[in-house]
Amino acid sequence: MKIAQVAGFLGSGKTTFLIELAKILVDRGHRIAIIVNDVGEINVDAKFIEMYGLKAKEISGGCICCQVAGNFANTIAILYNTFKPDIVIVEPSGVAIPWGLKRAAEYSEEEMDDVIVHAPVITLVDSLRIEELMQSVRRLVETQIREADVVFINKVDSATKEKIDLSVQFSKAINPNAEIMFGSGRNNQGVKEAATLIETRTSPRYDESYEKEMLKRDYGGGA
Protein backbone atom coordinates (compact mmCIF):
# COMPACT_ATOMS: atom_id res chain seq x y z
CA MET A 1 0.00 0.00 0.00
CA LYS A 2 1.38 3.37 -0.98
CA ILE A 3 1.21 6.41 1.28
CA ALA A 4 1.19 9.76 -0.50
CA GLN A 5 1.71 12.80 1.72
CA VAL A 6 0.47 16.17 0.54
CA ALA A 7 2.10 18.59 2.97
CA GLY A 8 2.01 22.37 3.23
CA PHE A 9 0.76 25.00 5.61
CA LEU A 10 -2.90 25.69 6.40
CA GLY A 11 -4.53 27.38 3.40
CA SER A 12 -1.91 26.32 0.87
CA GLY A 13 -4.57 24.37 -1.02
CA LYS A 14 -3.91 20.81 0.16
CA THR A 15 -7.50 19.66 0.42
CA THR A 16 -8.46 21.20 -2.92
CA PHE A 17 -5.41 19.65 -4.56
CA LEU A 18 -5.76 16.21 -3.08
CA ILE A 19 -9.38 15.87 -4.10
CA GLU A 20 -8.43 16.58 -7.72
CA LEU A 21 -5.55 14.19 -7.32
CA ALA A 22 -7.81 11.49 -5.94
CA LYS A 23 -10.30 11.91 -8.79
CA ILE A 24 -7.55 11.43 -11.36
CA LEU A 25 -6.18 8.38 -9.59
CA VAL A 26 -9.66 6.87 -9.26
CA ASP A 27 -10.14 7.41 -13.02
CA ARG A 28 -6.91 5.57 -13.62
CA GLY A 29 -8.31 2.57 -11.81
CA HIS A 30 -6.81 2.96 -8.33
CA ARG A 31 -8.54 2.29 -5.08
CA ILE A 32 -7.98 5.49 -3.15
CA ALA A 33 -8.45 6.49 0.46
CA ILE A 34 -7.89 9.91 1.95
CA ILE A 35 -6.90 10.90 5.45
CA VAL A 36 -7.40 14.56 6.21
CA ASN A 37 -6.96 16.68 9.23
CA ASP A 38 -9.80 16.55 11.65
CA VAL A 39 -9.14 19.91 13.19
CA GLY A 40 -8.82 22.11 10.11
CA GLU A 41 -12.21 22.86 8.63
CA ILE A 42 -13.02 21.16 5.39
CA ASN A 43 -14.85 23.66 3.24
CA VAL A 44 -14.19 22.04 -0.10
CA ASP A 45 -16.17 19.22 -1.57
CA ALA A 46 -17.09 17.62 1.72
CA LYS A 47 -19.13 14.99 -0.13
CA PHE A 48 -16.06 13.66 -1.83
CA ILE A 49 -14.27 13.29 1.48
CA GLU A 50 -17.32 11.49 2.83
CA MET A 51 -17.18 9.00 -0.02
CA TYR A 52 -13.49 8.27 -0.04
CA GLY A 53 -12.14 9.75 3.05
CA LEU A 54 -11.57 9.46 6.67
CA LYS A 55 -11.05 12.22 9.13
CA ALA A 56 -8.15 11.54 11.40
CA LYS A 57 -6.84 13.13 14.50
CA GLU A 58 -4.78 16.18 13.78
CA ILE A 59 -1.72 14.61 12.28
CA SER A 60 0.50 17.06 13.93
CA GLY A 61 4.03 17.69 15.01
CA GLY A 62 4.64 18.43 18.62
CA CYS A 63 5.42 15.15 20.15
CA ILE A 64 5.79 13.00 17.04
CA CYS A 65 7.95 10.45 18.73
CA CYS A 66 5.40 8.76 20.88
CA GLN A 67 1.89 10.07 21.34
CA VAL A 68 0.71 10.50 17.78
CA ALA A 69 2.53 7.62 16.15
CA GLY A 70 0.44 4.80 17.54
CA ASN A 71 -2.90 6.40 16.76
CA PHE A 72 -1.99 7.20 13.17
CA ALA A 73 -0.57 3.72 12.54
CA ASN A 74 -3.79 2.28 13.84
CA THR A 75 -5.86 4.45 11.46
CA ILE A 76 -3.80 3.28 8.48
CA ALA A 77 -4.15 -0.36 9.49
CA ILE A 78 -7.91 -0.04 9.89
CA LEU A 79 -8.13 1.53 6.43
CA TYR A 80 -6.15 -1.31 4.93
CA ASN A 81 -8.08 -4.02 6.69
CA THR A 82 -11.50 -2.62 5.85
CA PHE A 83 -11.06 -1.02 2.46
CA LYS A 84 -7.77 -2.26 0.94
CA PRO A 85 -6.86 0.90 -0.94
CA ASP A 86 -3.75 0.78 -3.07
CA ILE A 87 -2.95 4.45 -2.43
CA VAL A 88 -3.72 6.44 0.72
CA ILE A 89 -3.45 10.18 0.28
CA VAL A 90 -2.63 11.90 3.55
CA GLU A 91 -3.03 15.57 4.39
CA PRO A 92 -0.89 16.22 7.46
CA SER A 93 -1.17 19.36 9.52
CA GLY A 94 1.22 22.19 8.73
CA VAL A 95 3.07 21.52 11.98
CA ALA A 96 3.79 17.90 11.07
CA ILE A 97 7.20 16.58 10.14
CA PRO A 98 6.93 14.34 7.06
CA TRP A 99 9.59 11.94 8.39
CA GLY A 100 7.53 11.41 11.52
CA LEU A 101 4.48 10.58 9.49
CA LYS A 102 6.35 8.14 7.28
CA ARG A 103 7.57 6.43 10.37
CA ALA A 104 4.13 6.20 11.94
CA ALA A 105 2.73 4.80 8.70
CA GLU A 106 5.37 2.07 8.66
CA TYR A 107 4.26 0.97 12.12
CA SER A 108 0.90 -0.01 10.70
CA GLU A 109 2.61 -2.98 9.06
CA GLU A 110 2.38 -4.82 12.37
CA GLU A 111 -1.38 -4.81 12.11
CA MET A 112 -1.75 -5.75 8.44
CA ASP A 113 -0.27 -8.14 5.89
CA ASP A 114 1.18 -5.71 3.41
CA VAL A 115 4.19 -3.43 3.27
CA ILE A 116 4.09 0.35 3.24
CA VAL A 117 5.69 2.14 0.32
CA HIS A 118 6.00 5.90 0.30
CA ALA A 119 5.18 8.03 -2.70
CA PRO A 120 7.28 11.19 -3.09
CA VAL A 121 6.38 13.72 -0.39
CA ILE A 122 4.71 16.64 -2.15
CA THR A 123 4.82 19.94 -0.29
CA LEU A 124 2.51 22.66 -1.55
CA VAL A 125 3.79 26.21 -1.40
CA ASP A 126 1.13 28.90 -1.54
CA SER A 127 2.57 31.34 -4.07
CA LEU A 128 -0.29 33.80 -3.50
CA ARG A 129 0.66 34.24 0.14
CA ILE A 130 4.38 33.57 -0.10
CA GLU A 131 5.49 36.88 1.43
CA GLU A 132 3.15 36.48 4.36
CA LEU A 133 4.25 32.89 4.95
CA MET A 134 7.91 33.88 4.84
CA GLN A 135 7.15 36.24 7.68
CA SER A 136 4.68 34.58 9.93
CA VAL A 137 5.16 30.83 9.95
CA ARG A 138 8.46 30.74 8.12
CA ARG A 139 10.08 27.95 10.11
CA LEU A 140 7.14 25.60 9.82
CA VAL A 141 7.03 26.18 6.07
CA GLU A 142 10.78 25.67 5.83
CA THR A 143 10.54 22.39 7.73
CA GLN A 144 8.04 20.98 5.27
CA ILE A 145 9.99 22.19 2.24
CA ARG A 146 13.17 20.70 3.71
CA GLU A 147 11.54 17.27 3.78
CA ALA A 148 9.84 17.43 0.40
CA ASP A 149 10.72 15.28 -2.57
CA VAL A 150 8.60 17.55 -4.73
CA VAL A 151 7.79 21.19 -4.08
CA PHE A 152 4.54 22.08 -5.83
CA ILE A 153 4.25 25.85 -6.29
CA ASN A 154 0.49 26.15 -6.00
CA LYS A 155 -2.15 28.70 -7.02
CA VAL A 156 -0.23 29.85 -10.10
CA ASP A 157 -3.66 30.61 -11.63
CA SER A 158 -3.83 33.79 -9.56
CA ALA A 159 -0.27 34.61 -8.50
CA THR A 160 1.97 37.16 -10.19
CA LYS A 161 5.22 36.12 -11.81
CA GLU A 162 7.13 37.88 -9.01
CA LYS A 163 5.42 35.81 -6.37
CA ILE A 164 5.95 32.60 -8.25
CA ASP A 165 9.64 33.42 -8.72
CA LEU A 166 9.98 34.28 -5.06
CA SER A 167 8.36 30.96 -4.12
CA VAL A 168 10.86 29.10 -6.28
CA GLN A 169 13.82 31.00 -4.86
CA PHE A 170 12.68 30.43 -1.30
CA SER A 171 12.10 26.71 -1.86
CA LYS A 172 15.39 26.12 -3.69
CA ALA A 173 17.37 27.85 -1.00
CA ILE A 174 15.95 25.44 1.59
CA ASN A 175 15.91 22.26 -0.46
CA PRO A 176 18.01 22.38 -3.62
CA ASN A 177 17.37 18.67 -4.28
CA ALA A 178 13.61 18.81 -4.47
CA GLU A 179 11.94 18.72 -7.83
CA ILE A 180 9.91 21.88 -8.47
CA MET A 181 6.48 21.72 -10.10
CA PHE A 182 3.99 24.47 -10.82
CA GLY A 183 0.26 24.28 -10.84
CA SER A 184 -3.13 24.97 -9.42
CA GLY A 185 -5.38 22.60 -7.58
CA ARG A 186 -8.30 24.83 -8.40
CA ASN A 187 -7.73 24.78 -12.18
CA ASN A 188 -6.49 21.23 -12.18
CA GLN A 189 -3.15 22.34 -13.53
CA GLY A 190 -0.16 20.12 -12.86
CA VAL A 191 -2.27 17.66 -10.92
CA LYS A 192 -2.11 14.91 -13.57
CA GLU A 193 1.66 15.12 -13.53
CA ALA A 194 1.65 14.90 -9.75
CA ALA A 195 -0.63 11.85 -9.96
CA THR A 196 1.84 10.16 -12.29
CA LEU A 197 4.68 10.86 -9.89
CA ILE A 198 2.72 9.25 -7.10
CA GLU A 199 2.00 6.21 -9.24
CA THR A 200 5.49 5.69 -10.55
CA ARG A 201 7.95 6.89 -7.92
CA THR A 202 8.84 6.17 -4.33
CA SER A 203 10.47 7.98 -1.45
CA PRO A 204 12.81 6.40 1.14
CA ARG A 205 11.43 4.56 4.15
CA TYR A 206 12.01 5.94 7.61
CA ASP A 207 13.25 2.71 9.16
CA GLU A 208 15.85 2.05 6.48
CA SER A 209 17.11 5.62 6.47
CA TYR A 210 17.31 5.57 10.27
CA GLU A 211 19.33 2.37 10.35
CA LYS A 212 21.68 3.71 7.71
CA GLU A 213 22.21 6.93 9.63
CA MET A 214 22.87 5.11 12.92
CA LEU A 215 25.33 2.75 11.24
CA LYS A 216 27.12 5.70 9.74
CA ARG A 217 27.35 7.26 13.19
CA ASP A 218 28.57 4.09 14.86
CA TYR A 219 31.04 2.95 12.23
CA GLY A 220 31.54 5.74 9.75
CA GLY A 221 33.21 8.20 12.08
CA GLY A 222 30.36 10.71 11.95
CA ALA A 223 29.16 12.17 15.22
Place this chain on the structure above:
Amino acid sequence: MTEKMTHIERVLASLGDQPVDRLTVYPIACGVSRRTIGDGTMLYKDWCSDPKNYAQGLISGQKYFDLDLTVGLMDLSVIAGDFGSHVRMDEQNTPFVDDPVIKGPEDYEKLQAPDINKGRSGVILEGTKIFADALKNETITSGFLEGPLLALTQSASAEKVFMDMYNNRSAVHKALGTFTEYLRDMVKGMGQSKPAACMWDYLWASYSCLGDNEYDEFEGQYKYAGGLNELVGKEGMALAIHNCADLPHLDTQIKAMKPAAYTMAYYPLIPGSPSASEVIGKGYADNCVVCGNIDPQGYVRWSQEKMQKTTMNLCQEVKTALCARGLKSKYCIASGCEVPPSVTTRLENIKTMVDTVKQYGQVTC
Protein backbone atom coordinates in the same frame (compact mmCIF):
# COMPACT_ATOMS: atom_id res chain seq x y z
CA MET B 1 22.96 -6.92 42.00
CA THR B 2 23.53 -4.63 45.00
CA GLU B 3 24.79 -1.28 43.96
CA LYS B 4 27.20 1.01 45.76
CA MET B 5 24.97 4.07 45.84
CA THR B 6 21.29 4.48 46.52
CA HIS B 7 19.11 6.07 43.84
CA ILE B 8 18.94 9.30 45.77
CA GLU B 9 22.69 9.44 46.45
CA ARG B 10 23.40 8.83 42.78
CA VAL B 11 21.03 11.49 41.50
CA LEU B 12 22.28 14.05 44.01
CA ALA B 13 25.87 13.25 43.07
CA SER B 14 25.01 13.66 39.40
CA LEU B 15 23.34 17.01 40.03
CA GLY B 16 26.59 18.19 41.63
CA ASP B 17 28.81 16.46 39.05
CA GLN B 18 30.34 14.27 41.75
CA PRO B 19 31.66 10.78 41.03
CA VAL B 20 28.96 8.10 40.70
CA ASP B 21 29.09 4.32 40.82
CA ARG B 22 27.40 4.41 37.40
CA LEU B 23 25.44 6.91 35.33
CA THR B 24 21.87 7.60 36.39
CA VAL B 25 19.19 5.96 34.30
CA TYR B 26 15.62 6.95 33.64
CA PRO B 27 13.41 5.51 30.92
CA ILE B 28 10.45 7.90 31.08
CA ALA B 29 8.13 5.06 31.96
CA CYS B 30 4.98 6.69 33.27
CA GLY B 31 1.68 5.52 31.80
CA VAL B 32 3.21 2.16 30.95
CA SER B 33 3.98 1.60 34.64
CA ARG B 34 0.33 0.80 35.25
CA ARG B 35 1.11 -2.57 33.65
CA THR B 36 3.42 -3.46 36.54
CA ILE B 37 0.50 -3.40 38.98
CA GLY B 38 -1.03 -6.76 39.90
CA ASP B 39 -1.97 -8.79 36.84
CA GLY B 40 -1.02 -5.90 34.54
CA THR B 41 -4.46 -5.25 33.12
CA MET B 42 -5.20 -1.75 34.41
CA LEU B 43 -6.58 0.38 31.56
CA TYR B 44 -4.85 3.64 30.63
CA LYS B 45 -8.21 5.30 31.06
CA ASP B 46 -8.43 4.17 34.67
CA TRP B 47 -4.81 5.04 35.35
CA CYS B 48 -5.09 8.63 34.16
CA SER B 49 -8.37 9.52 35.79
CA ASP B 50 -7.85 8.36 39.36
CA PRO B 51 -5.13 9.79 41.62
CA LYS B 52 -4.63 6.51 43.49
CA ASN B 53 -4.19 4.51 40.28
CA TYR B 54 -1.89 7.14 38.81
CA ALA B 55 0.31 7.15 41.91
CA GLN B 56 0.19 3.40 42.33
CA GLY B 57 1.42 2.92 38.76
CA LEU B 58 4.37 5.24 39.25
CA ILE B 59 5.30 3.72 42.62
CA SER B 60 5.02 0.20 41.31
CA GLY B 61 6.99 1.06 38.14
CA GLN B 62 9.82 2.57 40.17
CA LYS B 63 10.24 -0.67 42.06
CA TYR B 64 9.69 -3.00 39.11
CA PHE B 65 12.24 -1.28 36.88
CA ASP B 66 14.47 -0.04 39.75
CA LEU B 67 14.44 3.56 38.52
CA ASP B 68 16.67 6.37 39.78
CA LEU B 69 13.94 8.97 39.24
CA THR B 70 10.17 9.19 39.14
CA VAL B 71 8.33 11.75 37.02
CA GLY B 72 4.56 12.18 37.01
CA LEU B 73 4.05 12.64 33.27
CA MET B 74 0.48 11.93 32.24
CA ASP B 75 -0.54 12.84 28.67
CA LEU B 76 -0.66 16.21 26.97
CA SER B 77 -4.42 16.69 26.89
CA VAL B 78 -4.92 17.24 30.62
CA ILE B 79 -5.12 21.02 30.71
CA ALA B 80 -6.92 21.37 27.38
CA GLY B 81 -9.50 18.91 28.66
CA ASP B 82 -9.96 20.75 31.94
CA PHE B 83 -10.47 24.02 30.01
CA GLY B 84 -13.32 22.48 28.02
CA SER B 85 -11.81 20.74 25.00
CA HIS B 86 -13.26 17.33 24.34
CA VAL B 87 -10.74 14.59 25.00
CA ARG B 88 -11.15 11.24 23.33
CA MET B 89 -10.34 8.68 25.92
CA ASP B 90 -10.06 5.14 24.61
CA GLU B 91 -9.45 2.30 26.99
CA GLN B 92 -5.78 1.92 26.15
CA ASN B 93 -4.72 4.62 23.67
CA THR B 94 -3.08 7.83 24.80
CA PRO B 95 -6.00 10.26 25.17
CA PHE B 96 -6.07 13.19 22.77
CA VAL B 97 -8.15 16.28 22.05
CA ASP B 98 -10.65 15.62 19.28
CA ASP B 99 -12.66 18.80 19.65
CA PRO B 100 -10.67 21.81 20.85
CA VAL B 101 -12.34 24.49 22.94
CA ILE B 102 -10.83 27.28 20.82
CA LYS B 103 -12.41 27.18 17.37
CA GLY B 104 -11.84 30.72 16.14
CA PRO B 105 -9.87 33.84 17.04
CA GLU B 106 -12.71 35.14 19.19
CA ASP B 107 -12.40 32.17 21.54
CA TYR B 108 -8.92 33.03 22.82
CA GLU B 109 -10.29 35.73 25.05
CA LYS B 110 -13.22 33.68 26.26
CA LEU B 111 -11.14 31.02 28.00
CA GLN B 112 -12.21 30.40 31.56
CA ALA B 113 -9.79 28.86 34.00
CA PRO B 114 -11.34 25.94 35.89
CA ASP B 115 -10.72 24.96 39.51
CA ILE B 116 -7.27 23.33 39.69
CA ASN B 117 -8.56 20.62 41.98
CA LYS B 118 -11.18 19.44 39.53
CA GLY B 119 -10.65 17.32 36.44
CA ARG B 120 -7.40 15.61 35.58
CA SER B 121 -5.33 18.54 36.88
CA GLY B 122 -6.75 17.59 40.26
CA VAL B 123 -5.82 13.97 39.64
CA ILE B 124 -2.23 15.06 38.99
CA LEU B 125 -2.01 17.23 42.12
CA GLU B 126 -3.52 14.64 44.40
CA GLY B 127 -1.66 11.74 42.77
CA THR B 128 1.68 13.56 42.90
CA LYS B 129 1.25 14.03 46.62
CA ILE B 130 0.74 10.28 47.04
CA PHE B 131 3.72 9.14 44.97
CA ALA B 132 6.06 11.91 46.17
CA ASP B 133 5.33 10.89 49.73
CA ALA B 134 5.61 7.15 49.11
CA LEU B 135 8.91 7.46 47.22
CA LYS B 136 10.54 10.24 49.20
CA ASN B 137 13.15 7.89 50.67
CA GLU B 138 13.60 5.92 47.44
CA THR B 139 14.09 8.26 44.48
CA ILE B 140 14.12 11.87 43.43
CA THR B 141 10.55 12.65 42.41
CA SER B 142 9.20 15.23 40.00
CA GLY B 143 5.77 16.56 39.20
CA PHE B 144 4.99 17.27 35.55
CA LEU B 145 3.11 20.18 33.96
CA GLU B 146 2.36 21.27 30.40
CA GLY B 147 3.78 24.69 29.57
CA PRO B 148 1.43 27.54 28.60
CA LEU B 149 2.07 27.41 24.85
CA LEU B 150 1.58 23.65 24.80
CA ALA B 151 -1.64 23.98 26.79
CA LEU B 152 -2.80 26.53 24.20
CA THR B 153 -1.89 24.52 21.10
CA GLN B 154 -3.66 21.52 22.61
CA SER B 155 -6.75 23.69 23.09
CA ALA B 156 -6.87 24.86 19.47
CA SER B 157 -5.51 23.76 16.12
CA ALA B 158 -1.75 24.21 16.55
CA GLU B 159 -1.47 25.50 13.00
CA LYS B 160 -3.99 28.21 13.65
CA VAL B 161 -2.26 29.27 16.84
CA PHE B 162 0.96 29.75 14.88
CA MET B 163 -0.87 31.85 12.27
CA ASP B 164 -2.68 33.80 14.96
CA MET B 165 0.62 34.72 16.58
CA TYR B 166 0.75 37.20 13.67
CA ASN B 167 -2.85 37.80 12.73
CA ASN B 168 -4.37 37.92 16.20
CA ARG B 169 -1.36 38.58 18.33
CA SER B 170 -3.03 40.20 21.31
CA ALA B 171 -5.71 37.49 21.50
CA VAL B 172 -3.01 34.81 21.61
CA HIS B 173 -1.25 36.71 24.38
CA LYS B 174 -4.49 36.97 26.29
CA ALA B 175 -4.98 33.20 26.13
CA LEU B 176 -1.37 32.57 27.16
CA GLY B 177 -1.93 34.91 30.09
CA THR B 178 -4.96 32.90 31.16
CA PHE B 179 -3.08 29.60 30.99
CA THR B 180 -0.11 31.10 32.82
CA GLU B 181 -2.30 32.33 35.68
CA TYR B 182 -3.80 28.86 35.92
CA LEU B 183 -0.37 27.28 35.84
CA ARG B 184 0.81 29.55 38.66
CA ASP B 185 -1.93 28.04 40.78
CA MET B 186 -0.90 24.58 39.59
CA VAL B 187 2.71 25.24 40.62
CA LYS B 188 1.53 26.29 44.07
CA GLY B 189 -0.62 23.18 44.25
CA MET B 190 2.36 21.13 43.14
CA GLY B 191 4.43 22.75 45.88
CA GLN B 192 1.88 21.42 48.40
CA SER B 193 2.28 17.93 46.93
CA LYS B 194 6.01 18.17 47.69
CA PRO B 195 7.82 16.41 44.86
CA ALA B 196 11.55 17.27 44.79
CA ALA B 197 11.22 18.85 41.36
CA CYS B 198 8.69 20.18 38.89
CA MET B 199 9.18 19.40 35.21
CA TRP B 200 7.71 21.52 32.42
CA ASP B 201 6.91 20.34 28.96
CA TYR B 202 7.94 23.29 26.77
CA LEU B 203 7.96 21.48 23.46
CA TRP B 204 7.46 24.37 21.05
CA ALA B 205 10.93 25.71 21.73
CA SER B 206 11.97 24.10 18.48
CA TYR B 207 13.72 25.73 15.56
CA SER B 208 11.50 23.80 13.17
CA CYS B 209 8.58 25.85 14.53
CA LEU B 210 9.77 29.06 16.17
CA GLY B 211 12.87 31.25 16.12
CA ASP B 212 14.41 32.71 19.27
CA ASN B 213 12.49 35.97 19.12
CA GLU B 214 9.15 34.26 18.63
CA TYR B 215 9.79 31.78 21.39
CA ASP B 216 10.83 34.62 23.67
CA GLU B 217 7.63 36.43 22.87
CA PHE B 218 5.19 33.52 23.22
CA GLU B 219 6.65 31.46 26.07
CA GLY B 220 10.26 32.29 26.76
CA GLN B 221 12.56 33.20 29.57
CA TYR B 222 11.21 36.73 30.04
CA LYS B 223 7.55 36.02 29.54
CA TYR B 224 5.19 33.33 30.62
CA ALA B 225 7.66 30.50 31.23
CA GLY B 226 10.25 32.63 33.00
CA GLY B 227 7.86 33.61 35.77
CA LEU B 228 6.60 30.06 36.14
CA ASN B 229 10.14 28.76 36.43
CA GLU B 230 10.89 31.25 39.17
CA LEU B 231 7.77 30.24 41.05
CA VAL B 232 8.86 26.59 40.95
CA GLY B 233 11.97 27.58 42.91
CA LYS B 234 9.98 29.70 45.36
CA GLU B 235 7.70 26.76 46.01
CA GLY B 236 10.69 24.70 47.04
CA MET B 237 11.05 22.50 43.97
CA ALA B 238 13.98 22.06 41.61
CA LEU B 239 13.32 23.14 38.02
CA ALA B 240 13.30 20.51 35.29
CA ILE B 241 12.37 20.88 31.62
CA HIS B 242 11.30 18.30 29.09
CA ASN B 243 11.42 19.06 25.39
CA CYS B 244 11.28 16.23 22.86
CA ALA B 245 11.57 18.55 19.84
CA ASP B 246 13.88 17.83 16.93
CA LEU B 247 15.72 21.14 17.11
CA PRO B 248 15.40 22.37 20.71
CA HIS B 249 16.32 25.89 21.84
CA LEU B 250 19.14 24.79 24.11
CA ASP B 251 20.55 28.26 24.77
CA THR B 252 17.23 29.49 26.07
CA GLN B 253 16.07 26.37 27.81
CA ILE B 254 19.36 25.26 29.38
CA LYS B 255 21.63 28.30 29.55
CA ALA B 256 19.03 30.96 30.30
CA MET B 257 16.35 29.04 32.18
CA LYS B 258 18.97 27.09 34.18
CA PRO B 259 17.03 23.94 34.95
CA ALA B 260 18.62 21.33 37.22
CA ALA B 261 17.70 18.70 34.63
CA TYR B 262 16.71 18.79 30.95
CA THR B 263 15.32 15.85 29.05
CA MET B 264 15.61 15.72 25.29
CA ALA B 265 15.25 13.50 22.24
CA TYR B 266 17.44 12.90 19.21
CA TYR B 267 16.31 12.67 15.58
CA PRO B 268 19.15 11.27 13.49
CA LEU B 269 17.40 12.08 10.20
CA ILE B 270 16.79 15.74 10.97
CA PRO B 271 19.84 17.79 10.01
CA GLY B 272 21.13 19.63 13.07
CA SER B 273 19.32 17.55 15.67
CA PRO B 274 21.83 17.49 18.54
CA SER B 275 23.27 14.15 19.66
CA ALA B 276 24.33 13.42 23.25
CA SER B 277 28.01 14.01 22.50
CA GLU B 278 27.27 17.33 20.79
CA VAL B 279 25.14 18.52 23.69
CA ILE B 280 27.84 17.62 26.20
CA GLY B 281 30.63 18.90 23.96
CA LYS B 282 28.97 22.29 23.61
CA GLY B 283 28.74 22.72 27.36
CA TYR B 284 25.02 22.26 27.89
CA ALA B 285 25.65 19.60 30.53
CA ASP B 286 28.15 21.75 32.45
CA ASN B 287 25.51 23.04 34.84
CA CYS B 288 22.51 20.88 34.06
CA VAL B 289 21.94 17.14 34.08
CA VAL B 290 20.98 16.41 30.47
CA CYS B 291 18.79 13.33 30.06
CA GLY B 292 18.38 11.51 26.76
CA ASN B 293 17.99 10.13 24.16
CA ILE B 294 16.93 6.55 23.41
CA ASP B 295 14.25 6.34 20.76
CA PRO B 296 10.94 5.76 22.61
CA GLN B 297 9.69 3.50 19.84
CA GLY B 298 12.57 1.14 20.58
CA TYR B 299 10.73 0.00 23.70
CA VAL B 300 7.88 -1.17 21.52
CA ARG B 301 9.70 -2.48 18.49
CA TRP B 302 13.27 -3.50 19.21
CA SER B 303 14.56 -6.84 20.37
CA GLN B 304 16.19 -6.95 23.79
CA GLU B 305 19.56 -7.35 22.06
CA LYS B 306 19.02 -4.21 20.06
CA MET B 307 17.96 -2.28 23.19
CA GLN B 308 21.05 -3.51 24.97
CA LYS B 309 23.34 -2.57 22.08
CA THR B 310 21.77 0.87 21.68
CA THR B 311 22.04 1.56 25.41
CA MET B 312 25.67 0.41 25.46
CA ASN B 313 26.48 2.67 22.52
CA LEU B 314 24.82 5.61 24.22
CA CYS B 315 26.68 4.92 27.49
CA GLN B 316 29.94 4.83 25.56
CA GLU B 317 29.17 8.01 23.66
CA VAL B 318 28.20 9.81 26.86
CA LYS B 319 31.19 8.61 28.87
CA THR B 320 33.63 9.66 26.16
CA ALA B 321 31.99 13.06 25.84
CA LEU B 322 31.81 13.63 29.63
CA CYS B 323 35.47 12.78 30.06
CA ALA B 324 36.49 15.01 27.17
CA ARG B 325 34.57 17.84 28.79
CA GLY B 326 36.03 17.19 32.25
CA LEU B 327 32.66 16.14 33.70
CA LYS B 328 31.96 13.18 35.94
CA SER B 329 28.28 12.42 35.91
CA LYS B 330 26.09 15.13 34.41
CA TYR B 331 24.18 12.98 31.93
CA CYS B 332 21.33 10.63 32.67
CA ILE B 333 20.71 7.76 30.24
CA ALA B 334 17.05 8.27 29.48
CA SER B 335 14.46 7.82 26.78
CA GLY B 336 14.08 10.82 24.46
CA CYS B 337 10.42 11.07 25.29
CA GLU B 338 7.87 9.06 27.21
CA VAL B 339 8.10 5.31 26.78
CA PRO B 340 4.87 4.64 24.85
CA PRO B 341 2.20 3.70 27.39
CA SER B 342 0.67 1.22 24.97
CA VAL B 343 -0.15 -2.41 25.69
CA THR B 344 2.45 -3.55 23.15
CA THR B 345 5.40 -1.82 24.83
CA ARG B 346 7.88 -4.49 25.90
CA LEU B 347 8.43 -4.18 29.62
CA GLU B 348 11.52 -6.36 29.25
CA ASN B 349 13.08 -3.70 27.01
CA ILE B 350 12.68 -1.12 29.77
CA LYS B 351 14.35 -3.51 32.20
CA THR B 352 17.11 -4.27 29.71
CA MET B 353 17.90 -0.60 29.31
CA VAL B 354 18.16 -0.09 33.08
CA ASP B 355 20.24 -3.23 33.55
CA THR B 356 22.58 -2.27 30.72
CA VAL B 357 23.33 1.07 32.37
CA LYS B 358 23.99 -0.74 35.65
CA GLN B 359 26.48 -2.91 33.83
CA TYR B 360 28.10 -0.46 31.43
CA GLY B 361 27.45 2.96 32.97
CA GLN B 362 30.66 3.29 35.01
CA VAL B 363 32.55 6.45 34.21
CA THR B 364 36.31 5.99 34.40
CA CYS B 365 38.17 8.87 32.83
